[in-house]
Structures are given as C-alpha cells and as structure tokens.
Amino acid sequence: MASNFSRRNFLIAGTAAITTSTTIAIGQQKPGKTRVDLAKGQSRPFDRDRFVEDCIKAHMETDARSAVREVLARAVSDHGSVLKTLGDPSKAGLDVLLSSPTLTIFAAAWTPQMNLLPHDHEMWALIGIYTGREDNILWKQGENGIEAVTANCLFEGDVTTMEADAIHSVTNPLLRFTGGIHIYGGDFFATPRHQWDPETLEVEPSDGDVIKEMFARENERYNKVCL
Numbered sequence: 001m002a003s004n005f006s007r008r009n010f011l012i013a014g015t016a017a018i019t020t021s022t023t024i025a026i027g028q029q030k031p032g033k034t035r036v037d038l039a040k041g042q043s044r045p046f047d048r049d050r051f052v053e054d055c056i057k058a059h060m061e062t063d064a065r066s067a068v069r070e071v072l073a074r075a076v077s078d079h080g081s082v083l084k085t086l087g088d089p090s091k092a093g094l095d096v097l098l099s100s101p102t103l104t105i106f107a108a109a110w111t112p113q114m115n116l117l118p119h120d121h122e123m124w125a126l127i128g129i130y131t132g133r134e135d136n137i138l139w140k141q142g143e144n145g146i147e148a149v150t151a152n153c154l155f156e157g158d159v160t161t162m163e164a165d166a167i168h169s170v171t172n173p174l175l176r177f178t179g180g181i182h183i184y185g186g187d188f189f190a191t192p193r194h195q196w197d198p199e200t201l202e203v204e205p206s207d208g209d210v211i212k213e214m215f216a217r218e219n220e221r222y223n224k225v226c227l
C-alpha cells in the first residue's frame with residue numbers, strides 16, 4: 001500500500017465524515033484534521049455520569065457539536081478506562097446514557113462481523129470507538145438512489161463526525177465485539193428516519209424500534225452461528 005495511505009481511513013470521493021485521523025483522498029490530499037487536546041482531563045478515569053454532564057454542558061456552547069466532540073475524543077483517548085467502566089460487550093445492543101429531545105448518548109455494541117445496513121440519522125452524529133474497530137461506508141443520494149462515496153476505518157480512540165444528512169452502513173470486521181460511544185444532536189429514538197435494503201438499496205422507514213428489532217435479530221444470529 002502506498003505510504004501516504006492511512007490504515008485507518010481512506011476516501012473514495014467526497015466526504016461526509018470528519019475523523020480524528022488523517023484522511024487521504026484518491027487524487028486529492030485532504031486537509032489534516034486536528035486532534036483535540038487529549039491531555040486535558042486524561043488522568044481521570046471515565047465516569048458515565050460525569051461524561052454525560054460534560055456533554056450536556058458542551059452542548060450548550062455556541063459550536064455545540066465541536067464542543068461535544070471534544071468531550072468524546074477526550075474520553076475515548078483513554079479507551080481502556082471507558083471499557084473498564086462500561087464493561088466488555090457481550091451482545092449487540094445499546095446502553096443508553098442519555099435520551100433527551102436535543103441530545104442522545106449511548107454505547108453501541110456490535111457483535112463479531114456484524115453488518116448494519118445503510119441508514120440515516122436526520123441529525124448530526126459523533127462516534128468514538130473504545131474497543132474493537134468499526135468500518136463505515138458513507139453513502140449519498142444520487143439521481144438513481146443512494147451510492148457509496150466514502151469509507152473510513154475507526155479504531156480504538158478514533159472519533160468521527162457525521163453531518164445531519166449523512167447515510168452510512170457499518171461493519172465490525174473483527175472476530176470480537178466492537179464498542180463505541182454514539183452521540184446524536186437530537187432525539188435519536190423518537191425521530192423517524194430511513195434505512196436502505198442492503199441488496200436492492202430500496203428505501204424503508206426506520207426509527208428506534210426498528211433498530212432495536214435489528215439488534216435482537218443480530219443477537220439471534222450470533223448465538224446460532226458463533227456460539
């Protein structure tokens with residue numbers, strides 16, 4: 001692989017996500033992304049209540065998304081501490097830290113080699129990985145439906161930002177669980193959204209209940225195939 005390609009991120013064309021790692025475009029050098037001051041507060045072990053409080057405070061700032069992202073990046077920079085507090089994932093699911101009309105925070109666990117079909121959020125989103133790895137394909141609306149445009153690989157300690165109109169599909173490529181903290185600038189569970197059939201790319205309605213059913217099916221698959 002060419003030396004200027006990061007193992008963590010590659011870009012096919014365009015971008016809908018901002019990661020803490022360097023992003024390289026084919027035929028186009030993307031500007032380097034700034035890592036936040038990870039030293040700040042790094043010595044304190046992760047505490048879920050304090051983390052939620054810090055996110056709520058950050059969300060009141062003028063540039064709310066950037067401020068919350070900084071809190072998230074600081075937390076997952078010490079991903080071992082987050083894992084110790086939230087626990088090793090053992091099934092697919094969401095551990096909800098905060099559900100409110102303006103801000104949702106949960107820890108999402110992906111089973112080994114789990115795939116999540118293309119979906120949108122209808123609000124900005126942040127993902128910070130604290131164990132394992134998550135690969136994202138970013139899609140965009142084209143004239144004939146959605147088309148893949150970008151991909152990134154998130155490792156432990158990485159953070160990505162997704163715009164409100166982002167569409168992504170997710171894969172855990174590892175033979176072990178992946179865990180990430182997901183933060184949304186709205187009510188993730190009550191907001192009607194969309195998902196796309198992974199084979200036909202036909203659009204379908206989605207919401208919190210649909211996602212929960214998806215996790216239940218995934219756990220059935222994992223228990224049947226992997227255990």
Ligand SMILES: [Fe+2]
Pocket residue numbers: 119120121168
């Ligand atoms: Fe998502």
